[in-house]
Amino acid sequence: MNYQIKASSISDQDAVLHIKQSDIDFGTTPKTAEILPNPAEMFLGAFAACMLKNVERFSEMLKFTYTKADLEVNAVRLDKPPRLDSINYTLKIHSSDKNLNTDLLKKNIEKFGTIYNTVKLSCAISGTIITIENV
The missing domain is CATH 3.30.300.20 (K homology (KH) domain)
Known part of the structure; x- marks a missing residue:
């Protein structure tokens, strides 16, 4: 069995995991450290x-x-x-x-x-x- 996901980020913004039909936001910047999962x-x-x-x-x-x-x-x-x-x-x-x-x-x-x-x-x-x- 193999797995594949995709992820993307924009400079000075947060990132997103793209898994099947789901998009999951996660934090990569200090401004969202208390809001989004790290x-x-x-x-x-x-x-x-x-x-x-x-x-x-x-x-x-x-x-x-x-x-x-x-x-x-x-x-x-x-x-x-x-x-x-x-x-x-x-x-x-x-x-x-x-x-x-x-x-x-x-x-x-x-x-x-x-x-x-x-x-x-x-x-x-x-x-x-x-x-x-x-x-």
């Missing part, structure tokens, strides 16, 4: 997207239902050399399904997530999966 946040967004895609994928394979998944991702950046040193996540799955085995779900996300596995080669990853009972 490249590190976009990177963490790809990590989060990988995890959430796998929640959906494994809900079918492991035969559990859920109404919603919330994910919070935090990272620590080092300055010299500039890189992400560690990532920590909390994944909350809203479900009352007794078939939901969070340990098995976590194991599968860690084993089969494309972005997850790419990132773990260069950065420590830790996290937890919590079930929130539907009412």
Whole structure:
């Protein structure tokens, strides 16, 4: 499988990722630092997207239902050399399904997530999966 994206920027303005039928703005200038995601946040967004895609994928394979998944991702950046040193996540799955085995779900996300596995080669990853009972 191969992937392709395009990106563009204009001098002294911000940039855009062009992926399939989506355009995703991101910040490259100081004037939008508090408004648009920066490249590190976009990177963490790809990590989060990988995890959430796998929640959906494994809900079918492991035969559990859920109404919603919330994910919070935090990272620590080092300055010299500039890189992400560690990532920590909390994944909350809203479900009352007794078939939901969070340990098995976590194991599968860690084993089969494309972005997850790419990132773990260069950065420590830790996290937890919590079930929130539907009412």
